[in-house]
Amino acid sequence: MAATREVALLVGQIHKHKPLIRCSLIIQKYCMCTGSQQPQLTHREVQRSGGIVTNKYGEPLAVELVLPKPSLKNYCADFEEELKQHEIKYAHQLAQYKKARGHLQNIIGLKQMSTLNRNRSLKNLFPSGLFEPKARPMFRKPFLKPIRSSVRTDGRPSHYLFYTSKPRYYEVMNAIALKLEHIQRYEEFMVSQGISKPSSEAMMSWADGGRPMTLKTFQKKCGHISTQDYLRFVLLLQKTVVQPYSYIHRDWINQFRRFFDRTRPPKDKKEPKIHVDEKGRQYSVAEGKKKTSLARVKLFVKGTGEVTVNGKPMVAYFPKALDREQLLSPLDVTKKLTTTDVEAEAILGGHRSQARAIRIALSKCLTVFVSEEEREMLRLAGLFKRDSRIRERKKPGQKKARKKHTWKRR
Known part of the structure; x- marks a missing residue:
């Protein structure tokens, strides 16, 4: 009995601030075989004041305890203790970070190092062949997610949609739905007054030119959400915007949209300049890229149609007709095959x-010597656009990027 009372007192101290309904105890039970006292885990619902429950043989079965009811004071004390432990953990990690940073600076031999230099030095000190960059060694300042209390001083959640797990997201969706309902009711009222459509001056085509905010911007506003939730937001916002009388909530809706200034002229692209050589011939120089290939082309306006690549005639350098057709396609479109000379590297x-790559550079060179119509023809032919495709990597367990091994039954 004494052992049982001690255990009961111990359990009561452990669960002093815990809002438990069930109580698990270790009590001493007499063993008929060995004659010794053996600990045994039991549990019983706490319903009335303390006491010992025994069976018909007088053996103790459970100890009934009266546990304190949960209170806001206990919750605040637990939260302050958790916050204190959080600060201690962060201070310990920050001290380790500063110590490691000092060791790294001593190894490299620099008194001050930027974050970029630290990562570069780690790359040299700890070379890694891992494919994923995030899995490689890195040197970062410790970051712990801040603890925030989601309960007010009266013990209630800080947000009325707290139990939805996405309170700010559903608050925005609910607000947009209410605005949509108000716009539709206003439209019904105007129709009852004999006005079927709003005036063009009132609408002012304000809905044109705007798009919903991006996923990253929306996540900053509403917290982390999935792409599916973002698409629901976009569909609901678009449905609200296309309403005839949506302009009555224009300012409120525009906080979820982004606009582009169409009146601002586009930035002028850098065009090659016209140069004059010693013989008085005009020429232009441009560069082009394709995969790892780099090309530099010099185009002379007054020429005889001679094309050289790396000091060799085009026919000798490119034996295949398809390569030669690719190179000469800009001159073919502008009909300058016999009136220009090309020197390519x-x-x-x-x-x-x-x-x-030479084709792209040659198209850029021609832009300063042709008319706007011919330049548009080059653009429509796709001669300015760089082909960004690259060779797909081989996959493990396969022969090539897509090709599989021959299947054998045995």
Whole structure:
């Protein structure tokens, strides 16, 4: 009995501030075989004041305890203790970070290092062949997610949609739905007054030119949400915007949209300049890229149609007709095959990539010598656009990027 009372007192101290309904105790039970006292785990619902429950043989079965009811004072004390432990953990990690930073600076031999230099030095000190960059060694300042209390001083949640797990997101969705309902009711009222559509001056086509805010911007406003939730937001916002009388809530709706200034002229792209050589011939210089190939082209306006690549005639450097067609396609579109001379230099890559890199550079050179109509023809033919495709990597467990091994039954 004495052992049982001690255990009961101990359990009561452990669960002093815990709002428990069930009580689990370790009590001493007499063993008929060995004659010794053996601990046994039991549980019983706490319903009335303390006492010992025994069976018909007088053996103790459970100890009934009266546990304190949960209170706001206990909750605040637990939260302050958790916050204190959080600060201690952060201070310990920050001390370790400063110590490691000092060791790294001593190894490299620099008194002050930026974050970029630290990561570069780690790359040299700990070379890694891991494919994922996030899995490689890195040196970062410790960051612990701040603890915030989601309960007010009266013990209630701080937000009325707290139990939805996304309170700010559903608050925005609910507000948009209420605005949509108000707009629709206003439209019904105007129809009852004999006005079917709003005036063009009132609408002012305010809905044109705007788009919903991006996913990242919306996540900053409403916390972390999935792409599916963001698409629901976009559909609901678009449905509200296309309403005839949506302009009555224009200022409120625009906080969830982004606009582009169409009156501002586009930035002028850098065009090659016209140069004059010693013989008085005009020429322009431009560069092009394709995969790893780099090309630099010099185009002379008054010429005889001579094309050289790396000091060799085009036919000798590109034996395949397809490569030659790729290179000469800008001159073919503008009909300047026999009136211009081309000097090209290409490095890296194969013949196919070099020919396409020269084609892009040659198209840029022609822009300063042709009319607007011919420039538009080059653009529509896709001769200014760089082909960004690259070779797909081989996959493990396969012969190539897509090709699989031959299946064998045995």
